[in-house]
Amino acid sequence: MAYGLARRELRPRVPLRHGEGDKYHLTSVEGLAALSLDALSSVAYGPEAIVLVLIAAGTGALSATFPVTLVIAGLLAVLVVSYGQVIAVHPDGGGAYAVGKKDLGPTVSLLAAASLVVDYVLTVTVSLAAGAASLASAFPVLGSHLLAVCLIGLALLTAVNLRGVAESARVLMLPTALFIVSILGIVVLSLVRGHPVAVVGTDQPVHATEALSVLLLLKAFSSGCSALTGVEAIANGVPSFREPRVKRAQHTELMLGALLGLMLIGMALLIRRDHVAPRGGVTVLAQLTAGAYGTGWPYYATNLIVTLALAFAANTSFGGLPVLMSLLAKDHRLPHLFGLRTERPVYRWGVVTLALLAAVLLIAVNADTHRMIPLFAIGVFIGFTISQIGLVRHWAVRRPHGWLRRAVLNGVGAVLTAVAGVVLLTTKFLAGAWVVVVAIPLLMLLFDRIQRYYTTVGRELGLGEVPPPVRVGDSLVIVPVGEVSRLTQHALSAARALGHEVVAVAVHSDPAKVRALRESWDRWNPGVRLDVVDSPQRSLVEPIVEYVQRAEEGGRQIAVLIPEVEPLHRRYQILQNQRGLLLAAALRARTDVVVCVVPYRLSL
C-alpha cells in the first residue's frame, strides 16, 4: 500500500512527539535551552581530548592546549557565522542532509545521511560514557564499573523513550541554566582566586613517547574539535522558533557560540595555568571543578549537573534519529515504514534499534569516551563540511550582494573541518576510525539500493499514469468452517453480505465426524453449501489451499473469509486463531485471492 508522501517534514533534532510540533514555538532563550545542551555538554570531553593527545609529548606539551583551543574557537566562530547563513538560506531547517540534497546532489546527501546516522549513535554513546566518567569523578566507587553505569543509563533512556516522553524546552531550561552557571562559575571563580583550591584524582606516571610535532598538534586540534559537535542543532531546528524565526534562530546560534567559546577558552586558560594533566579516576573537567569549588558539596553538585546535561544530550538522539529516518523514508531511501514515525510501534522500533547499536558500541570500546571521539568527530565533520560546501555552491550560483566574502568564509570553514576530519581519519584509522569508513559507505549503499527498489516498484505500479478502468465482476466467498457454532453463523453472515456466492468448506479425515457435521449443518440449514474435503494426512491448511486454487480457475474474484475469535484479554491470544494465521499465510504465499478476517469478540 502506498499512501503517497505527506508534506516534507523538517524537524529539529530536539525531540518532538506526536503532534507536538504545532503547539509550541520557541523564543531565543527557550531555543537555547532546547537545542544547545548537545553542544555545550561537549566541554565535558572536548578539552580533555586535547590534553590526552598532547600528553604523548610529555607534560610540557600541555601548554599547547591553549593555542590549540584558540584555533578551535576560531573554527567555532566560522561555524557560528556559517550556520547563521545556513539558517537564512534554509529557514525550513533540515541540516546537512537537506542542504546536501538541495545544492550538492543525491550522492552527497546520501553521505550526509549516513554520517548523521553514525553521529546520532555516537552522540548517545559518547555522552553516556562522558556522563559515567563525570559521575565516577564524584563517586570513585563507580570507577571500575563505567560500562555498567553506561548500560544502566542507556536502559533508563530507552525505557523513558519507549514510554514516550513529552520533553519540551521548559523541561530543559533548568538543567541548561545550571550547566551554564556551573561551568562559567568554574572559569570565573578560578581566575579570580588565582590558584586551585583542591586537587582530586590519583597521580599518573607520564611517559613522553613522541616529540611535540605539527602532526601531534593537528591531532590535538582534530580531537578537540569534538567540543564543537552539536552546534548544527539550532540550524536544524529553525522551524521550532517563534516568528521572526530566522532572526531568533540566528540570535540563539550566536549565544550558543559565545557561551561555548567562553567555556572552551576559559577552561584552556585554567589548564595552562594549573598545569592540569590527566589524573586517575577523575575527568579534566572534574579537576577544574575541584580547583574552583574545592571538594565540598559544590564539587558533587557540579559533577551531577554535568552528568545530567550529558544524559539530556544523549537523549536528543532518541528524538533526532526517528526524524532523520522519516525524512529518508519520505525520500524512499529507507523502508516507508519509518515515514510513519508518529505511529507508536514504528517509533518504538526506532528507539530499540538505536539502543541496541549504542549498547554494542559501548561494549566494544568498554565505555571509553576517548576511543569514540575520532569516530564521533569524523561523522560530525562530514556534516559540517557538506553544509559549508553547500553554501559555497549556493553563493556561487546565486551571487547575492557580498557573495564572494561569504563564499570565502564558508570555504575556509569547509577546508578547516575537512582537514580536521582527514587528520582524524588518517591518524586514527587503525585505532577505530576504519569502522566509520566501513559503516558510512555501507549505509549509503543501503539507502541507494532501497531507493532503486522503490523506483522500480513505482514504475511497475504505474505511478503517475492513468491506470486501466476498474473491473466489475462476480465474487465467490469461501468460508473454512470446523463445526456448527455461533462463530460459523457470524462468519457466514459476513460472507453473504460480501459475496455473490458463498460456500463453506470443512476439512475432515474421519467419516463419522463428516456425517455428524453434515447432520448438524442440515438441521441448522444456513442456506449455504457445505463442501467437505478429505485430508488423509490430517493437515488442515493444505486441503483448503488446494480447494481455493481449484476455485481460482473459475475466473471469478475469490475471497477466503477466515473467522477469528478475539479474546478480551491479550494473554489468551495464543490460544486462538493460530490456524487462521497459518491458513492466511499459506493463501497469501500460494494464491492471489483476497484474504478476509472477520472478528468474533469473546467476553473473556
Add this chain to the structure above:
Amino acid sequence: MAYGLARRELRPRVPLRHGEGDKYHLTSVEGLAALSLDALSSVAYGPEAIVLVLIAAGTGALSATFPVTLVIAGLLAVLVVSYGQVIAVHPDGGGAYAVGKKDLGPTVSLLAAASLVVDYVLTVTVSLAAGAASLASAFPVLGSHLLAVCLIGLALLTAVNLRGVAESARVLMLPTALFIVSILGIVVLSLVRGHPVAVVGTDQPVHATEALSVLLLLKAFSSGCSALTGVEAIANGVPSFREPRVKRAQHTELMLGALLGLMLIGMALLIRRDHVAPRGGVTVLAQLTAGAYGTGWPYYATNLIVTLALAFAANTSFGGLPVLMSLLAKDHRLPHLFGLRTERPVYRWGVVTLALLAAVLLIAVNADTHRMIPLFAIGVFIGFTISQIGLVRHWAVRRPHGWLRRAVLNGVGAVLTAVAGVVLLTTKFLAGAWVVVVAIPLLMLLFDRIQRYYTTVGRELGLGEVPPPVRVGDSLVIVPVGEVSRLTQHALSAARALGHEVVAVAVHSDPAKVRALRESWDRWNPGVRLDVVDSPQRSLVEPIVEYVQRAEEGGRQIAVLIPEVEPLHRRYQILQNQRGLLLAAALRARTDVVVCVVPYRLSL
C-alpha cells in the same frame, strides 16, 4: 477459528513425520530397532548411577551393585509383563496419559502429561550428557568441554529436526544392532576371559562418608532404575506395528526386556568381579569396554557406537514431544495450535522450544549426567506408577479370568516404582528434585487453566447448539488509497466484486496533495467515490480507524480492503506493506469490521 477435532491420534514415541504413519508398519524386529534404543541406551548411565551412590560407603560397598541390579532386573520383569498387559488393554497406544485419562480420571492424566513433558526434556539432556561423557572417554581432550560438546550435539539435533528428518525403523536398524552386539560382546568376552585386559581413566581417591545403610541401598536402587527409562516406548507405539499388532508388540517388549536385563546383570557381574569404581575421565561403561576389548580400535568404536545410540535416544524426544502436545491440544489442554503438528511452522516451534528447555537445563547442571538422573527417574516413575495403577483399576472393574493375579502383579509393580520415585524425591529434594516438584504442578495448572478457557469459549460459541439463522444484508467496502496507480485499480476491482457499495478513502495533510489526487482521480474516473480525510497530526492509521468507526454506525456489514504489494523476494518484504499491517492491527483491535487483504504481485 475452530475446525473441530480430527480423529484422536495416538502415535508412538518414535518420530513419525508428515503422513508417514500410514506408509509403514513394523515387524517385531523392526519394532525393536525403532522403539528400543531409548531404553537400551540407558545402560550407559544406569549402572554407573548405582556405583556413584554406593561409593559414598567406600569401595567395599560396590559389591552391593550386583544385588541392587538383581532387584532392578526383577522390577524390569514386572514392568515388561505389565506393559505386555497394557499393550493388550490399550491397543491404540497412548502411554500413561491415555491410561490415566481412561481409568483414573482427569487429574491423574494431567499428572501423567506433565511428567511426560518433563521426561521428554530430560531424555534429551541425559542422553546428550551421557553421550558426551562416552565420547570424552574415547577422546580425553573433550573431558573439560563436556557442556560445549552437549550444546553442539543439541544444536545438531535441532538443526536436523528443523529441516525435518525422515527417520524410520530402517535407519535405526544398524545403530541398534551395533549397540546390542557391542554391549553383549563386552559381557560375553569379559566373562570368557576372566579378567580385564586393560584399565582406562585416572585413579580417584575414595572417601567413605557414610555406612552402607538400607537408605543408601534404596538410593542406589532408585538411581539405578534410570536404566529402565524407555521401556514404555513400545506400549506407546502399538499402532505402528503390523497386524497382529498386539502380539508383535508384546513380543518386542519381551525381547527388549530380555536384552536389557541381560545387559544390566552382565554389567553388574563384571563390576563386582573387576572391582570397578568411578575413575577420572571415563565412564563405567568405558571401563568395562576397555576390560573386554582393550584400548585398541574396538574401544574407540564401542564408545562411538554408544555415543551414537545416545544421540538417537535424545532424538526420540524431538519426535515424541510434538505427538504428546498434539494429544494435549486435542483434549483442549494446550493451545489448539499444537494440534496442527504436521504444519511446518507449528512443528518448528515445538522443536525450538524443546531445544531451548534442554539447553537451559544442560547449562544449569553443567552437563553432569548424574545431577539429572533423579529428575529424570522421578518423571519416568510417575508414568510407570500411573500405568500400573490404571491396570489394577482396570482388572478390579472388569474382573476377567485371573484378574486377581494380574492385579497383584501390577500392584507390586506400582508399589515398587512409587517407592523408587518417593525415595529419589525425598533424598534428592534439595539436590535438584525440587525442580520437578515445582515444574509438574505448574504444568498441570497450566493444562487445567487452558482447558477451562476452551470450555468457556465453547459455551460462548454455542458449540453443540443450533445457531441463529445467517443474516443477509448489504455491505460497504472501504479501500484506503494513497495515490492513483495500478495497485489502486487492482484493489478497487476486488472491492467492487465484493461490496454493494465501495468507497475509497485517502489521508492527507497537504491541500496541494489533495488537489493533485482529486485531479488524477477525476481523470481516471474509476466509478468509485473518493473521500479525503484530513490528518493534522500526519498519522495515517488513526484517521482511517475513525472513518471506519463512523461508517460502522450505519449498521451495514463493513469491510476494509487493504491492498498489499507482494514482492517476489522475501528480502523486500520489510520495504512493503508495513502501513497495511499497522492499519489491520488497529482495525482488529478497535473495530468489528472485516479486514481484507488483496495481494498485488511484483516481478521483483
